[in-house]
Amino acid sequence: MRGPTMYGVVQLRRIGSEVGANVEQASASRVARLLGAWQADEASSATALRTALADLIEGAHLPSGQMMPTQRALAEALGIARGTVSRAYAGLVASGHLSARQGAGTFVRFGRRGTGDGHGRLASFDEGPATVAIDLSSGALPGGEVVARSMPEIGRLLHEHHLAGDGYHPAGLPELRAAIAATISQSGLPTHSDEVLITAGSQQAVKLIAAAFAGPGSLVVVEDPTYRGALEAFSGGGARLRGVPMSPTGIDPDQLAGAARNADLVYLQAALHNPTGVHTSGRRRSEIAAAMHDQRAMVVDDQSSADLSWTRSGRLPGLERDVDSERLLLVGTLSKLFWGGIRVGWIRGPKATIARLTDMRRGLDLSGSVLDQLAAVLVLPHAEAQQRARREWLASQFSAATTVIGSALPSWRWWLPAGGSGFWVDTGTDAVALAQRALARGVRMTAGPAFSPHEAHGTFLRLPVWHPDGQFAEAMEIVADLIRR
Missing domain, CATH: 1.10.10.10 (Winged helix-like DNA-binding domain superfamily/Winged helix DNA-binding domain)
Structure with a gap:
């Protein structure tokens, strides 16, 4: 077939x-x-x-x-x-x-x-049926304590600065746009507030980009595997998807150049890749930029996981210093660093493109939540401390998870991640069928085809590095028992 x-x-x-x-x-x-x-x-x-x-x-x-x-x-x-x-x-x-x-x-x-509405790739964000006792289908992380500590201050900011207005800010709160612009500028790409659009999380950001650049019949080039939410956004809008294979060192620039001919959009994750956890090196990022230099496609660098490095301080760099800023859209979020309950993401792009995306956003939800955006303003100054806390915790969780797998399922292999909240595991067997059998035993997992534009990677699972109360070990014992049968 x-x-x-x-x-x-x-x-x-x-x-x-x-x-x-x-x-x-x-x-x-x-x-x-x-x-x-x-x-x-x-x-x-x-x-x-x-x-x-x-x-x-x-x-x-x-x-x-x-x-x-x-x-x-x-x-x-x-x-x-x-x-x-x-x-x-x-x-x-x-x-x-x-x-x-x-x-x-x-x-x-x-x-x-x-x-x-979609291909079911994001079903893991549902509550799940009552029969699911252990949910390993998502890498979503618990919230940081700094989020709870910021909540009382929101009321004061509302009373002093916002309740007298109508609460509608289609492009985002001015103070938050300025803060995000400053953060991006520090990474090496000078950015003004009017080059930033605040969105309700990175998924809405990708959805807006898909609506603007990837309509019916357009060609979108993605890494294979890639973020499943992007696949839903692009395919849901009627775009054609072309995948370029990922490797443990990143995407091949020559293959990317060939695949991107006549493409309308190229979607990459150079800082930290979901689901594999690969960080693209500086040399490879320069080669990617050279490969895209003569292409007409807009380039999206989704940096949603860039704050979750396990090996270095600060955010991991992406394509912000390499690709022409007039053809580059950066996507970011606070959900992974602080908490998924803060629905704040952003797009950084050329001023005219941001104005166009803002107009489209008005037709979607008029404006984002002022409460969420105020929470973002309050937690952003704590980003460095939160990055450090996440780094130490996630690295230790990954070590514990791989120890469990090494004991229960010694034949499994995985790509060594540079960071992130999950890892890419090759089971050596039919992972789709295995996930279905595990679901019948109360364990929910996400198999590789959910991350592929072509339903590839049938032996892979994307597993989270963290799960509460030692349930990861219990889940792996259940899976091992299924394989032995």
Whole structure:
């Protein structure tokens, strides 16, 4: 079904439908991800699977006309018997949700045209079903104490400076824009307040960039693997995605140059890469800048994890000193350093581009939360101390996590991260099926295809370095038991 091109792009198989349209076949890993915790104790496996698939079809997550995965492929991805999938498909054919065509495959028949809101890559940020006892699907970190200490001061700032106004600041609070501009200037890229747009977290920042530069049919080049939220933002807007393979030393500049020809946008994470934890060296960053010099594409450097270095003080550098600032958009956030509950991110770019993105933002939510932005103003002066605290804690957590894996699952291998809240683990087996089997035992994990524009990296898991109360060790023992069976 799939084969690599020179850029690591995996081609989707397209099937001619009854009316001659080209139809993409849904990958088994994507369907498994969308299904989530589909099994139910009170129903047979086939009945539960049929019900869950019907919900996806009726919600247009599997749109009308799409070809379903083969029974064997879906069974392998879910870690169940092929007969279970066969019975579920048969029930969906009988109910009119699917149609089976001799020699052609099984297609979605009932449902709306188009696609749902996404590919299920961000499902780990849901609360999760009650059956999930241990959630290892996200690298989100607990909040720092400095956040709680800043809360009482917010009331005073509101009363003295903000309550008399209407509270609408589409580009962000002036004092916060100035503070972020100063931080970026210190990194080596002179920045003025009007070159900064404050957003409700980095995900909104990427979503705005996608809306502005990656509309239907446009070409976006990304690292493979990459941040799954970016994949949702770009694919949700109808863009075509082209992946360039990541390695433990970063993306290859020559491959990037070839892949970026005729691209509209190039999305990178040079400071600290999610999900692998790779930091791109200064020499490689210069080579990337040279590779992009004659390209027409806008370059996005998502620096959301740059504060989480394990080996050096301060923020890790990205492309801010290398790529022409007129063609560069920097994305940042306070969520990883301080707390995900502070929904503050930003975009740094050319003044005209920031004005355009601000206009688009007005149509999205008018303005960000003044309370969150005041919290950001109050915690920013503590960034250096918080970076130091995160650095020491995360490095020790990573050491403990790898010790657990080395004992419970000695055949597993991982990329050595320079920082971040998670690490990229090669299980040497079908990680999609393993994650599904683990979910049935109460452990939720995210498999590699969620981070790939082409559903690649099927043997990988992205695991967090931290989880409370020793649950990481318990989860790895459960996974080890599943593998032994």
